[in-house]
Amino acid sequence: IVLTQSPDTLSVSPGERATLSCRTSQSVDSTFLAWYQQKPGQAPRLLIYGASSRATGIPDRFSGSGSGTDFTLTISRLEPEDFAVYYCLQYVSSPRTFGQGTKLEL
Amino acid sequence: QVQLVQSGGGLVKPGGSLRLSCAASGFTFTEHYMSWIRQVPGKGLEWVSYISGRSRYTNYADFAKGRFTISRDNAKNSVYLQINNLRPDDTAVYYCARDVSDYQYHGLDVWGQGTTVTVSS
Numbered sequence: 645i646v647l648t649q650s651p652d653t654l655s656v657s658p659g660e661r662a663t664l665s666c667r668t669s670q671s672v673d674s675t676f677l678a679w680y681q682q683k684p685g686q687a688p689r690l691l692i693y694g695a696s697s698r699a700t701g702i703p704d705r706f707s708g709s710g711s712g713t714d715f716t717l718t719i720s721r722l723e724p725e726d727f728a729v730y731y732c733l734q735y736v737s738s739p740r741t742f743g744q745g746t747k748l749e750l
Numbered sequence: 751q752v753q754l755v756q757s758g759g760g761l762v763k764p765g766g767s768l769r770l771s772c773a774a775s776g777f778t779f780t781e782h783y784m785s786w787i788r789q790v791p792g793k794g795l796e797w798v799s800y801i802s803g804r805s806r807y808t809n810y811a812d813f814a815k816g817r818f819t820i821s822r823d824n825a826k827n828s829v830y831l832q833i834n835n836l837r838p839d840d841t842a843v844y845y846c847a848r849d850v851s852d853y854q855y856h857g858l859d860v861w862g863q864g865t866t867v868t869v870s871s
Contacts, residue, residue, distance in 0.1 A: 678857035680795075687845055687861040688795065699859065731795055735850065735857050738809040740785065740797040 645669055645734050649743035656748060658724055664717040664746045666732035671712045676736035679708055679717045682745075683728045691730075692717060722748075752776035752860050754846050759865035762836050766869075770831040772846030772862050780804065783849035784822060784829040785858055788842040796842075800849055801829065836869045843867075 646669040656662050666677070674695035680688040690699040692708035695715055705720045719726055727750055732743040758770040772784070786798040799810045799820040808820055819832040829846055843866050847858035 675855055676857070680858075682795075687864050688858075689861075690857060690859045693856040693859065699856070733795075733797075733857055735855075738800070739811045740800070740858075742795040742797065745794045 645672065645737060645741055647732055647734060647741055647743035649730075649732060649746045651746060652744070653747045653749060655750070656722055657750065658722050660722050662719040662722055662726075662748060664719075664730055664748075666710075666715040666717070666743050668713045668715070668734060672715075672734045673736050674711050674715075676734055677708075677710070677715050678733045678735065679706075680731045680733065681726075681728045682731065688731065719748075752848075754848065754860055754862035756844075756846055756862040756865045759844065759867050761868045761870065763871050764837060764869055766836050767832070767834045768836060768867060770833070770844055770846075770865055770867070772829045772831075774827045774829070774848070777848070777860075779827040780824050781851045782854075783807075783851070784820075785847045785849045786820060786829075786831045787845045787847060787858070789845070789864075790839075790842045798844070799831065803851070833867070836867075838869045840867060841869050 648667045650665045677695040679692040682688040696708045707718045709716050729745045729747045731745050755773045780803045785800040801808045801820045817834050822829040843864045845864045846862040848860040
């Protein structure tokens with residue numbers, strides 16, 4: 645299953661809303677769709693699993709939605725620490741596959 | 751607390767071999783699949799392999815079939831990735847991650863700190 649994220653880069657300002665897209669090449673059970681945040685030099689951090697459930701400790705400004713082949717990560721009010729690269733992952737089938745990433749830049 | 755601590759990695763000549771290790775703590779290790787993921791410098795995340803809790807099932811990305819071997823030692827709460835016949839394009843940061851269990855489908859929810867593998871003569 646190929647995951648295509650858009651856009652590749654999103655230029656936004658603190659306080660604004662960011663909407664990131666992840667499209668899958670075939671329908672994915674939303675139970676098995678996750679989103680990650682990665683900052684330079686750090687391991688990825690799980691934000692959302694099951695398409696819409698926030699992981700432990702993730703602020704409620706992060707939300708996930710979608711079904712079938714279209715999934716969205718929304719960050720409602722960007723904080724300075726949110727500027728990073730975001731990846732989606734499907735884990736319904738093998739091989740597990742990641743999207744190519746969306747870079748959120750100032 | 752739940753954590754994964756990685757070791758291994760380093761500078762290896764082309765054609766060499768390496769074993770990466772990942773020690774788990776803070777959770778029931780045998781209940782979870784474990785995965786390896788790699789990231790070429792400046793590029794995205796690439797899933798490599800997973801192994802089930804009792805080692806019954808393994809799976810590999812196409813590029814990993816034949817040269818990569820995943821294994822685990824549940825007595826040591828550890829998972830390993832053996833890479834043989836290393837090539838320069840295997841140069842990457844390798845991460846281990848906790849994967850799903852029979853009752854928890856949170857994806858790759860806990861990650862190790864990463865270990866760098868550099869393949870160069």
